[in-house]
Amino acid sequence: MLVLMFFDSVDMLAANFFSREVLFVISLTILFFETNRLVIIFLNRFYSIDRDIKFRIIFQYALSVLFTLTVISLTLYYYFSYIEGFSTIRTELITFNSIFLFAAVFYHLYFISLNILTRKNEHRVQKELLKKENVQFELDAFKNQVNPDFLFQSLEVIIAELYQNKKNADELVAKLAKTYRYTLDNNKQELVPLQDEIEALNTILPVFRKIHFDSVNIILTAIVNSELHIRRGILQILLEYAIMNSIITEALPLNFKITQDGNKLKISFAEHQKIANSEFSNNRFDMLKKTYSHYSNAGIISQTKDGICTYEIPLLEIEEE
Secondary structure (H helix, E strand, C coil), X not given: CXXXXXXXXXXXXXXXCCCHHHHHHHHHHHHHHHHHHHHHHHHHHHCCCCCCHHHHHHHHHHHHHHHHHHHHHHHHHHHHHHHCCCCCCHHHHHHHHHHHHHHHHHHHHHHHHHHHHHHHHHHHHHHHHHHHHHHHHHHHHHHHHCCHHHHHHHHHHHHHXXXXXXXXXXXXXXXXXXXXXXXXXXXXXXXXXXXXXXXXXXXXXXXXXXXXXXXXXXXXXXXXXXXXXXXXXXXXXXXXXXHHCECCCCCXXXXXXXXXXXXXXXXXXXXXXXXXXXXXXXXXXXXXXXXXXXXXXXXXXXXXXXXXXXXXXXXXXXXXX
16 A cells, blocks of 8 residues: 555545555455565574564564565565566655565564563463462472371270270370470471481381281481481382382381491382272372472382382482572
């Protein structure tokens, strides 16, 4: 429309709307937009806007000016020289190139604006997804702190013990209370010193032994570096996982071995797998392995060889700022 109004008056616009000049301008416009679209496609493939947005904008406008001037000038020269028979097209070149360069500025500005807006929206979506993931992570961590099967079994043992030895029952209640007090006291700390986690496991051990008739044992080697940290509750979850999925009798005791190997903690026990495993315990263990990847890329490594289950847990160092 700008081109036609430049060369013709408004009154002549309606009369010339379906003329050869109009078809040429429409074809030239299509060629212009397709050329600039190919510039964007080429740059998206070989130099993404995510690499350096400022350099990409400058580079994109430079290529757009270069290709627009080249395509428009060559097309105009061919059309006016060989079809219209013009000997000089200086005015036409200046007019067409000015108008199409003006259009190119807004064409690429529109593309860049959409990309910036899309990146902002994606950033907001990622923040919302991260918040949702964190909330879900905290919820799963809370669920992992409380095993209802273990709690009910402990209460049943304590009730039964009240009829035999009230002193032992009081001690079991104190041990159970201390275990959950440890969880509450460290509720806001996902990582705790390794020594604290081992002490918490030893606290709950008498309850496990009472439930399984003294057939659960913890074999602990010397801890070389007590300043290393571990995810809170991981040893209890692993011990519960071993107990809930193993046949435990006087003839087949569960020996839960804990060994420190540098910056790794090795847990091993003989596998006497039950016919029906505990789905809740398996889910807690799977969630444990998933959440531990937030702290260490290595994650928890598990393997079973010759009937011995071994788990390697990375120990973490916390640097003070």
